[in-house]
Amino acid sequence: MRHLFTAAALAFALASQSEAEVLIGVAGPMSGKLAWTGTQLRRGAEMAVANINAAGGVLGQQVRLIVADDFCDPRQALAAAEKLVADGAVFVIGHYCSGASIPASKIYAAAGVLQISPSSTNPMLTEQGHANVFRVCSRDDAQGHKAGNYLADHWGDSKIAILHDNTTYGKGLADETKKQLNMRGVTEAVYQSYTPGKDDYSVEVAALQTAHIAVLYLGGYHTEAALMVRAARDRAYPVQLISGDDTATEAFGLIAGPAAEGTLFTFVADPRRNAEAAEVVERFRAENFEPDSWTLHSYGAAEIWAQAVTKANSLDLQAVIAALREDQFDTVLGRIDFDKKGDLTVQSWVWYVWKSGEYVPVE
Structure with missing residues (x-):
């Protein structure tokens, strides 16, 4: 007891x-x-x-x-x-x-x-x-708007590919970017999905190289983005990789290694x-x-x-x-502060570039 x-x-x-x-x-x-x-x-x-x-x-x-x-x-x-x-x-x-x-x-x-x-x-x-x-x-409608305009302004005369991983985030961001790019009168040469979670993307990258793609916009996560840019550099293929906010992580640089150099992406203003x-x-x-x-x-x-x-x-x-x-x-x-939907009242995205092993704002 x-x-x-x-x-x-x-x-x-x-x-x-x-x-x-x-x-x-x-x-x-x-x-x-x-x-x-x-x-x-x-x-x-x-x-x-x-x-x-x-x-x-x-x-x-x-x-x-x-x-x-x-x-x-x-x-x-x-x-x-x-x-x-x-x-x-x-x-x-x-x-x-x-x-x-x-x-x-x-x-x-x-x-x-x-x-x-x-x-x-x-x-x-x-x-x-x-x-x-x-x-x-x-939100991604604002992020895609910024990315689409950037692609049109800098690569409007180049062959652009938009790839996505079919996730809510990746496809959603790719579609918002495509929408704004098309609104600017530019049509991408390739729009398709890829399978996330693979260890190698050399086949996908080889297809882009054969199609003479100059710029790859990737709607997806940093793991696949890093493997793709590595595969491209292994082939001496200087495609410009551009992606979204998930690329803002040290893990991208660790996976991509030196191939990360020059990768462009959008992210919110770095709170650090x-x-x-x-x-x-x-x-x-x-x-x-x-x-x-x-x-x-x-x-x-x-x-x-x-x-x-x-x-x-x-x-x-x-x-x-x-x-x-x-x-x-x-x-x-x-x-x-928040609006009535629960979103930030100010939507803001900033361009960053991977440079010397870290990401910094584009000057």
Whole structure:
């Protein structure tokens, strides 16, 4: 009996401790080919939670982070979302991939859980009309518009190929780019899909070379982009590779090696350059972690949620949504405010180039 009483008392104490915590989640590809970017989301969220707790938590309660792996896969994203909801998360930072965020958003909407994606750029995420869904990155309709104009301005007289991986993100971005390119009166020589996840793309690259393609616009992820540009350079084929925001990761340079040099891509303004982010960036680097790509967007999503809860003086979803729609937030990303869809009021994309092993803004 003494043993049973002790176990019951321990269970009660653990339950009481859990009630004193606010649970939030971070969801993304924590394993698989995009694990590098999943790590960025996790590290950004972990640092933010540590700083929030050091400042007293939210509403006098400490915050605990739950990590969910969705493998950048729609079905696994549903399972990850259901697990986070079942575990009691009131807010989720995620997902990374649009193809994961969009199906998961339906789970969060039904459960009354706030979702802020650091990185899902497909317009459909917020066009669905879920009031609980926000994002701290710009959209692919704006990104494709910028890319299409750039292609028309610089390579309008050249043979252009547009390839995509048939994912929500990759095909969506390729289609937005194609739409604007065609609006400018330029028709691509090749538009087709490729199979993601292969170890070698020399056959696809050889076909582009045979077709005398001068510029390849790739709608897809950095792993395949890196392998394609490597295959091209191995053939002494100087095709210009241009891609989207997923190319903004150190992993692209590591996979592509010297072949990364000269690759162009669009990405949001690098938050590491923000004065507001200097202290946080310094802390990451002191831990031998470079907060590139979407790390600070994950951190910023957590910052915004904590500020919104404080402004609302409540964890109630509707109160927090109202605060998100009505207020502005000072973050490592700069000052953030949202429109009625949950998108940033200012859509901004910047051109970058891989140069000497890192990506820098195009001058």
